[in-house]
Amino acid sequence: MSQQTEQKTAIVTGAARGIGLATTKQFLAEGRRVAMIDRDAEALMAEAGALENVLPVVCDVSQPDQVDAMIAEVAGAFGRIDALVNNAGVADFGPIEETTFERWRTVMATNLDGVFLCSQAAIPELRKTSGAIVNIASISGLRASTLRVAYGTSKAGVIQLTQQQAAELGEYGIRANCVAPGPVRTKLAMAVHSQEIIDAYHDAIPLNRYGSEDEIASVIVFLCSDKASYVTGQTIASDGGFQSTGVGLPALRT
Numbered sequence: 001m002s003q004q005t006e007q008k009t010a011i012v013t014g015a016a017r018g019i020g021l022a023t024t025k026q027f028l029a030e031g032r033r034v035a036m037i038d039r040d041a042e043a044l045m046a047e048a049g050a051l052e053n054v055l056p057v058v059c060d061v062s063q064p065d066q067v068d069a070m071i072a073e074v075a076g077a078f079g080r081i082d083a084l085v086n087n088a089g090v091a092d093f094g095p096i097e098e099t100t101f102e103r104w105r106t107v108m109a110t111n112l113d114g115v116f117l118c119s120q121a122a123i124p125e126l127r128k129t130s131g132a133i134v135n136i137a138s139i140s141g142l143r144a145s146t147l148r149v150a151y152g153t154s155k156a157g158v159i160q161l162t163q164q165q166a167a168e169l170g171e172y173g174i175r176a177n178c179v180a181p182g183p184v185r186t187k188l189a190m191a192v193h194s195q196e197i198i199d200a201y202h203d204a205i206p207l208n209r210y211g212s213e214d215e216i217a218s219v220i221v222f223l224c225s226d227k228a229s230y231v232t233g234q235t236i237a238s239d240g241g242f243q244s245t246g247v248g249l250p251a252l253r254t
Contacts, residue, residue: 008135019181083131104149108153
């Protein structure tokens, strides 16, 4: 077996920015090769061009044919798949009565269908390595909040899907876990969160701050590692304690 096929690998979807990019860099730092998956070709190629030991693949995870082709390309290039991080997601916030079915389906197609499709397609390769799946949900999948009927429901589905994967794939040595981030200081969040919302989050979170992309990535990489070899079917809320403090923030209702 060549050194290349002995080197552990990971697939990270939604890898062109944010948590996905941070996770990619942490995997690279520990010596893995990483397949960076994103549907934003321009952003993906720009980020991948600055890194080594990566394979950028443009793919819309909501499209079965694209997903099958992506997994085949990664397996062919790397010779093995040891970890799959289902991070790709879209957000759409609004009142229930204003959420059209088209908006609902757009969120579900990426956030839930994409996790199902990528995981299912990767199973044959993950069986060979006793690999790991880590799905990225959200604190919104663990607790209800206003304006998140599609987003929160999709992330709750991801949590249940993770448990299904753990129950059914454990016999193959495949572990499946979920990370539910709380508020994270991304460029997007800071652009859309008003000062009132920022202050409300700081007051409600026991650690009194947003999380960072690297902090979420560290939990993901841990769950993919041998250090988590007896952990499966779990949802870890990486949220600064936000889940423990009750529900609903008035500042987030508008």
